[in-house]
Amino acid sequence: MAASFDRSDAPVPGPIRGFDFPPVAGSRMANGLDLRIVRAARFPIVTAMLILDAGEWAVDPTQAGLAVLAGDALEGGTARHSAAELAEALEGLGAGLGVTTGWDATSVTVSCLAERLGEALALMAEVVLEPTFPAEEFDRVRDQRLAAIQQRAMDPSTVAGDYAARFIHADGVPFGRPVAGKEETIGPLSGDDARSWLGKRYCPGGAGLVVVGDVDGGEIDTLVEGCFGAWSGTVEPSDSAAVTPRHERRRVEIVHRPGAVQSEIRMGHIGVSKATPDYFSLLVYNTILGGSFTSRLNLNLREKHGFTYGVRSQFRFRRHAGPFGISTAVETAVTADAVREAMSEVETLGKDGPSADEVDAARDYIVGIFPLRLETTSQLASRVGELIIYGLPGDYHATYRDRLRAVTREETAEAGRKHVRPEDMSIVVVGDADEIRAPLEALELGPVEVHEVG
Amino acid sequence: MAVLSIPVERHELDNGLRVSLSVDKTIPVVAVNLWYSVGSRNEVEGRTGFAHLFEHMMFQGSEHVAKNRHFELVERAGGSLNASTWFDRTNYFETVPSHHLELALWLESDRMGWMLPAMTQEKLDNQRDVVMNERRQRYDNQPYGDWDEYLQAMVFPDTHPYHHTVIGSMEDIAAATLEDIGEFFETFYIPNNAVLTVCGDFDPERALQLVERYFGEIPRGEDPPPLPGDPTLEPLIGRTVREVVEAEVPLPRVYMAARVPPYTDEGFYAAEVAASVLGTGRASRLYGSLVRDRRIAKDVVTHAFPLTTGSSMIMLWATGLPSVTPEELETALDEELQGLVTVSEDEVARAVALTETQLVRGVEQVGDRADMLSMFDRYFDDPARLNSEVDRLRAVSPGDLKLFTEGFLGTDNRAVLTYVPKGAA
Numbered sequence: 001m002a003a004s005f006d007r008s009d010a011p012v013p014g015p016i017r018g019f020d021f022p023p024v025a026g027s028r029m030a031n032g033l034d035l036r037i038v039r040a041a042r043f044p045i046v047t048a049m050l051i052l053d054a055g056e057w058a059v060d061p062t063q064a065g066l067a068v069l070a071g072d073a074l075e076g077g078t079a080r081h082s083a084a085e086l087a088e089a090l091e092g093l094g095a096g097l098g099v100t101t102g103w104d105a106t107s108v109t110v111s112c113l114a115e116r117l118g119e120a121l122a123l124m125a126e127v128v129l130e131p132t133f134p135a136e137e138f139d140r141v142r143d144q145r146l147a148a149i150q151q152r153a154m155d156p157s158t159v160a161g162d163y164a165a166r167f168i169h170a171d172g173v174p175f176g177r178p179v180a181g182k183e184e185t186i187g188p189l190s191g192d193d194a195r196s197w198l199g200k201r202y203c204p205g206g207a208g209l210v211v212v213g214d215v216d217g218g219e220i221d222t223l224v225e226g227c228f229g230a231w232s233g234t235v236e237p238s239d240s241a242a243v244t245p246r247h248e249r250r251r252v253e254i255v256h257r258p259g260a261v262q263s264e265i266r267m268g269h270i271g272v273s274k275a276t277p278d279y280f281s282l283l284v285y286n287t288i289l290g291g292s293f294t295s296r297l298n299l300n301l302r303e304k305h306g307f308t309y310g311v312r313s314q315f316r317f318r319r320h321a322g323p324f325g326i327s328t329a330v331e332t333a334v335t336a337d338a339v340r341e342a343m344s345e346v347e348t349l350g351k352d353g354p355s356a357d358e359v360d361a362a363r364d365y366i367v368g369i370f371p372l373r374l375e376t377t378s379q380l381a382s383r384v385g386e387l388i389i390y391g392l393p394g395d396y397h398a399t400y401r402d403r404l405r406a407v408t409r410e411e412t413a414e415a416g417r418k419h420v421r422p423e424d425m426s427i428v429v430v431g432d433a434d435e436i437r438a439p440l441e442a443l444e445l446g447p448v449e450v451h452e453v454g
Numbered sequence: 455m456a457v458l459s460i461p462v463e464r465h466e467l468d469n470g471l472r473v474s475l476s477v478d479k480t481i482p483v484v485a486v487n488l489w490y491s492v493g494s495r496n497e498v499e500g501r502t503g504f505a506h507l508f509e510h511m512m513f514q515g516s517e518h519v520a521k522n523r524h525f526e527l528v529e530r531a532g533g534s535l536n537a538s539t540w541f542d543r544t545n546y547f548e549t550v551p552s553h554h555l556e557l558a559l560w561l562e563s564d565r566m567g568w569m570l571p572a573m574t575q576e577k578l579d580n581q582r583d584v585v586m587n588e589r590r591q592r593y594d595n596q597p598y599g600d601w602d603e604y605l606q607a608m609v610f611p612d613t614h615p616y617h618h619t620v621i622g623s624m625e626d627i628a629a630a631t632l633e634d635i636g637e638f639f640e641t642f643y644i645p646n647n648a649v650l651t652v653c654g655d656f657d658p659e660r661a662l663q664l665v666e667r668y669f670g671e672i673p674r675g676e677d678p679p680p681l682p683g684d685p686t687l688e689p690l691i692g693r694t695v696r697e698v699v700e701a702e703v704p705l706p707r708v709y710m711a712a713r714v715p716p717y718t719d720e721g722f723y724a725a726e727v728a729a730s731v732l733g734t735g736r737a738s739r740l741y742g743s744l745v746r747d748r749r750i751a752k753d754v755v756t757h758a759f760p761l762t763t764g765s766s767m768i769m770l771w772a773t774g775l776p777s778v779t780p781e782e783l784e785t786a787l788d789e790e791l792q793g794l795v796t797v798s799e800d801e802v803a804r805a806v807a808l809t810e811t812q813l814v815r816g817v818e819q820v821g822d823r824a825d826m827l828s829m830f831d832r833y834f835d836d837p838a839r840l841n842s843e844v845d846r847l848r849a850v851s852p853g854d855l856k857l858f859t860e861g862f863l864g865t866d867n868r869a870v871l872t873y874v875p876k877g878a879a
Contacts, residue, residue, distance in 0.1 A: 147773075
C-alpha cells in the first residue's frame with residue numbers, strides 16, 4: 001500500500017520536558033532512625049518502606065537463612081495480636097505487608113490508600129518491634145521455607161543460579177550459598193534464634209523509613225514519632241569478609257538433568273560492589289553486552305540464531321562485590337553453540353571495545369528510561385531506600401543522569417576490560433550431560449566436570 | 455470521593471480505529487497501547503499458538519522499519535516496549551519519554567499498515583525457533599509448567615476456542631507458513647479491529663492530529679470472521695472432571711477450576727470477590743485454613759480469569775507440604791469452596807479493600823493505565839468504566855457470594871488436576 005507521505009525516516013522528537021527526581025525531605029529521629037519523605041500525589045496512595053540493616057550477609061554461616069526466615073516469621077503474631085488477627089487488621093485496610101530479605105538488608109513494605117496510612121504504619125511498627133515468634137507459627141513458616149528449598153531443587157533455572165553462585169565463590173563467602181539458606185542450616189532454627197537476630201539487627205540506629213505518596217510531611221513526622229519513637233538500639237558493624245573466587249582458572253561445570261529439553265546456562269565471575277567508581281561506566285557496558293533487547297548477546301543468540309527466548313547479563317551491585325553473570329536457557333542441541341557465541345561476544349567486546357554509536361545508544365537508553373521507572377510510590381521508595389542501604393549521598397538521584405551522560409567511550413571500554421573477564425568465568429550448564437558434555441569439551445574452554453543434582 | 459478519576463477523551467477515525475486519550479502531566483512520560491481483537495481463540499485447527507507467533511513477527515520490522523530497528527529506536531529514546539498474546543486479544547505497547555510520542559505512533563502505525571512487505575522466510579524461521587524455546591522454557595522445562603494445557607482442556611470442550619493454550623503445540627508452531635502470516639494479518643490486523651490508547655504527558659489536540667496522520671490512511675478491513683468452533687457452551691461443566699499427572703515435580707499440587715460467567719457479565723464480580731476471599735492475602739480462607747491452621751499446604755493461589763467468550767474460569771491451587779497426600783489437599787479445598795456459602799460482611803470488605811489498593815497500584819504507571827483503558831474500551835466500549843470498577847466490586851454482598859457458590863462452585867462444575875511427584879504415585 002502506498003503511503004501519502006514519506007514514512008521512511010523516524011519522526012524528529014518534540015521538545016524535551018525536563019525531569020527532576022522529586023524532592024526528598026530527610027530527617028533523623030532521636031533514636032537514629034533515618035526518615036525520608038517524598039510527596040507524590042498522582043494517586044491517593046502511599047508506600048512506607050522500613051529498611052533494616054539486617055541482610056543475610058551478616059548471618060553466621062551455621063545459621064544461613066536466619067535473616068530470611070526471621071523476616072518471614074514476622075507474620076506470626078505479637079503480644080497483642082495473633083497471626084490471623086494481624087492479617088485481618090492489615091488486609092482490612094487494603095494493605096498487604098511485604099517482607100523482603102536480601103544480602104544487604106531486610107525491607108518491610110506496606111502500600112495502602114493514603115487515608116489509611118496511620119493505622120497501617122502502627123501495625124507495621126507492631127509487627128517489627130513486638131513480634132513474639134510463637135513456636136507453632138515459627139515452625140510452620142520454617143516448614144514452608146524447607147518445602148520451598150525442595151521445590152527449588154527441581155526448577156532448572158533456580159538450580160543453575162544456585163550452582164553458579166557456589167562455583168564462583170570460595171568456601172565461606174556468603175554469596176556462594178542460596179540467600180534463603182539450606183535445609184541443614186534452617187532446620188534447627190527456632191524462635192529464640194529469630195529473637196536474638198532481631199535484638200542485634202532490628203535497631204533504629206542503622207535503619208531507615210521511607211514514606212512516598214499523597215502525604216503531608218509534618219503529619220508523617222508526628223505519626224512516625226508515635227509509632228517508632230520508643231524504639232532504641234544501634235546495629236554493630238559486621239566484619240567485612242573478602243569475596244574470593246573458588247577457582248583460579250576458567251572451568252565448565254555440568255549439572256546433569258537427564259532428558260532435559262533445554263540447558264540453563266550461567267557464565268560469570270566475581271564482580272564489583274555498589275561503591276565501585278566504575279559504576280556508571282559498567283551500566284553502559286552491560287547495556288551493550290546483555291542489558292537490553294538490542295544488546296550484542298540478545299541480537300546474536302535470539303534474533304540471529306534463535307537459540308533462546310532471551311539472554312541477559314547483569315552486575316549484582318551489593319555492599320560487597322556481587323557477581324557478574326550471563327544467563328540464558330537454550331535448546332539442548334545448541335548448548336555448546338550458544339556458549340561459544342556468548343563467549344565470543346564477551347571476548348570481542350572486551351578486545352575491541354564498544355563503538356561510539358553503541359555507547360551513545362546505551363547511554364541514551366539508561367538516561368531516558370530513568371523517569372519511566374519512577375512512576376509508582378513503591379518504585380520511588382525502593383530508589384530512596386538505596387540511599388540508606390548503600391550510604392549514598394542525598395543528591396545521588398538528582399545527579400544520576402548527569403553522571404551517566406558524562407561517561408565516555410574510553411571509560412566504558414576500560415571498565416569493561418577490567419570487570420568482565422572471559423578467562424575467569426565459571427560456566428555452569430544445567431542440562432542433559434549425555435547430550436552436551438562432548439560438544440562443551442570440544443570448545444576447550446577449560447576442564448569440564450559433571451555433577452549430579454544435590 | 456472516588457479513588458480513581460482518570461480523564462478519558464474518545465475519538466474514532468474514519469477507518470474504524472477507536473482512540474482514547476488520557477492526559478496526566480505529572481511525569482514527562484507517555485504510553486501508547488494497542489489492543490487488537492485477536493488471540494488464541496481465533497486460531498483454527500492445526501495452527502494453535504499462531505496468534506502468539508504472529509505477535510513475535512510484528513517485531514521483525516515493517517516496510518519502513520528494518521529488522522531490530524523497532525527495538526533500537528525505542529530503547530535509544532529511553533523507552534520500554536513489549537507485547538502479549540492472550541485468549542481474547544493481543545496487545546502492543548511502549549512507554550517513552552513524552553517528547554518521543556510521535557516515534558511510538560509511527561512504529562505502531564507502520565506495522566499496522568505496512569507489515570507484510572518486510573516478512574521473509576528467514577525471519578519466520580528465526581522467530582519459530584525463539585517461540586519454541588519460549589515454550590520449552592515456560593512449559594516443558596518447568597515444574598507444573600503445563601498445568602494450563604490440562605486445565606483448559608478439562609474446563610472447555612474441544613469445540614470451544616479456549617480448549618487450547620496461547621502458546622500452542624510444538625507441532626503447530628513448526629507448521630506455520632508465510633502464507634499464514636499474510637492471511638492472519640489481513641484478517642485481523644485492521645484498524646476497525648483495534649483500539650488505541652495514549653496515556654500520559656501530551657497535548658490531546660496535537661496527539662489526535664498525529665494519530666490521524668499516521669493511522670488515518672490505513673484502510674478499513676472486512677469484519678473478522680466468526681470464531682472457529684462453537685463459542686457457546688453450557689454454564690456448567692456438568693460433572694467433576696479429573697486428571698492425575700505424574701511428573702518431575704518436587705511436591706504434590708492440586709489445581710481446581712470451574713466455569714464462571716464471562717468477564718463482561720455482571721455475574722463475574724461475584725467470581726472476582728470469591729477468588730479474593732478464598733485466596734488473596736494471609737487473612738484469606740485458603741491461607742488461614744490450609745497454610746496456617748492445618749499446615750498441609752506450602753502455598754495457595756486463586757485467580758478469576760478475565761475471559762469473555764461463553765464462560766470464564768476460576769482457578770485455584772494448593773501445593774502440599776512433603777508429607778501431605780493429594781487427597782487431603784483436595785478434601786480441604788473442597789471444604790473451603792463449599793464453605794463460601796457463608797461469608798461475613800467483614801471478609802467481603804477486606805477482599806474489596808485489597809482489590810481496591812491493587813487496582814490503584816495497577817494504574818500508577820501510564821503503561822498499565824493505558825492497557826486497562828484499552829481493555830475497558832475493547833470489552834465494554836467504555837474506557838472510563840475503569841473509574842467506577844471499585845463501586846461494582848463494593849456492591850457484591852455475602853448473599854451474592856452464596857448464590858455464586860451454590861451456582862458455580864459445586865462438584866457438578868469442577869476440574870481437578872493433580873500433580874504427583876514421579877515415583878510417589
